[in-house]
Amino acid sequence: MVESVLLAGGGTAGHVNPLLAVADELRRRDPGLRVTVLGTATGLEADLVPARGYPLVHVPRVPLPRRPGADWLRLPGRLRAAVRAAGEAIDANGVQVVVGFGGYVATPAYIAARRRGVPVVVHEQNARPGLANRLGSRWARSVAVTFPGTPLPGAQVTGMPLRPEIAALVDARARDSVGERVSAARELGLDPSLPTLLVTGGSLGALSLNTAVSTASGDLLSAGLQVLHLTGRGKGQAVRDRVATGQGDPDGATLPTRYQVREYLDRMHLALAVADVVVCRSGAGTVSELAALGLPAVYVPLPIGNGEQRLNAAPVVQAGGGLLVEDADLTPDWVRWTLVPLMTDDERLAGMRRAAATAGVTDGAARVADLVEQTR
Template sequence: MLESVLLAGGGSAGHVNPLLAVADELRRRRPDVRVVVLGTAAGLEAELVPAHGYRLVTVPRVPLPRRPTLDWFRLPGRLRAAVRVAGQAIDRSGAQVVVGFGGYVATPAYLAARRRGIPVVIHEQNARPGLANRLGARWARAVAVTFPGTPLPGAQVTGLPLRPQVAELVAARHRDAGRARTEAAALLGLDPTLPTVLVTGGSLGALSLNTAVAGVAADLLAAGAQILHLTGAGKADAVRAAVAAVTRDARPGVALRYQVREYLAEMHQALAVADLVLARSGAGIVSELAALGLPAVYVPLPIGNGEQRLNAGPVVQAGGGVLVADADLTPQWLRSHVIPLLADPDRLAAMGAAARTVGVTDGAARVADLVEGLA
């Protein structure tokens, strides 16, 4: 029986949100389970973990350099210090299982658990795994992955543990999609009867998405759509200026159909009202859109190790999304592909149904099953 568990992960929402989803599922099953989270003092977990009612133990960040730098020489000392803190957290909490979600804090947790003979469960969110999880998977007792084909030994597909708000939206849409849409539209000041395009580049935004979509603002509005454009922090002014320029002489009310915000904390409300999403293809957004059955245009981040293109692969292959390279995302491309799509509700519905075939709605429960099975 599971009495105590240590979860390790942090830095970005991609690590923290699945961690919290699994923690919440374990606590739902057993309210008295002791949950300790290993994270950093500077990551998103420093705010979100205590807010969810879980104890956070902070460890020093231990970046694993991908190429020779001065950090190579600092790594042994940093790693020893972090493993020591992780080991103390395991000992003091009496953790029976260590669950890692990747990121800087995962490696010390995996090493400390291995030294103590504590079983390790790994969850890898991306189709191309990170360094920490590639290391930990060598001795982990269970390896869970979001996407099929993720190259980790013994990997089993569990999907991504969904944030509670998104999991609740999945259930609400199943019960009454029209009501969920109407209620969200009212909260956002949108018209539930209009085809709605959601544009998001994440919390930091994506300049290429902002520029390309703002360049077809007039076309989107002429097509009868309304747009909720989340630009990212500090990136809204340019989009607002572009929209103002094309709506200055429009009839009353047209400009109100193009809503520009830097960020939306209640992202599930935007997902409830969207008919088509234009977004990057991080594991989180891809998994959430597939679980909700929402069609999307995915624009993978053009830097990094290419995992975003791989993340979108299954849903695109199923017909639930369209993939376009960042360099090819232009106003002309959007006119040729997105405007006709908005005029074809049957195709949008078919894409949504196709996306749903590869979506996973119970990822948190699947990972929790692995954890409980090792306790």
């Protein structure tokens, strides 16, 4: 029986949220389990982990350079210090299993565990794995992945461990989806009877999504739709002005009641409870949550980076639960001629909901916890 585990991952919500979901599941199964989290002092984990009631041990941030340069020269010293800190956390807590979720702190945790003969479980969020998990998977006892086809040795598809509020929404919708929609709409000031489009580019927003959808606001509203547009911090006024002007107000002063603009929503599960279609980026967490909820989506991958967002969306799109649109192709005309007809086609939307659900995983945290418990 496992009595003490170390969970390593941090820096971004993509690493921290699944880590906390697995920690909660392990603690739910065994309230006496000793759970220690390894992270940095500056990432999201610095706030989220202690707030959830888990001790956080700090390690130095060790970015792995992708190209030769000054960071390569500093890497050995940084890595030694981080591996030393990770090893001290393993020793001090009598850790029997190390669970890594990628990111800067995972590499030193993997190395320290290997030196001590402590088994490792790796969870990779993205379809294209990061450097840390590519390293850790070489000697991991178990490798869990979110998406089929992720190129890691011995990978088992567990899906994404869902955030508690999303897991709770999955259960609530299974019991009473209509009641959950009505309750969420009431809290958000929306009409639960209207087809609802949710637009979100994440906390930072996405200019292309904001521009394309708000420019076509007249077509969306003329079709009898309702829009909840989350613009990202500091990006709300430009969207409000565009929507108001599009409705015949030259001063951009009046916003239609069926087009709600917010910069940020801290209770995102309410938006998902009322949405019929979501226009969004295709980060691993977003794709996994929407599929688990059976929500049709228009996925617009980031046009920069290593292409992982396109790969993340591929399984649910291939299943028929979403559409993939390149960033440059998401135009007001695309919204008018493709999105509006989709949102007014009840039969097609019903088919997409069923298809999305077939690609979704609702028990990812439990699947990863099983691997941890089986590791000795």
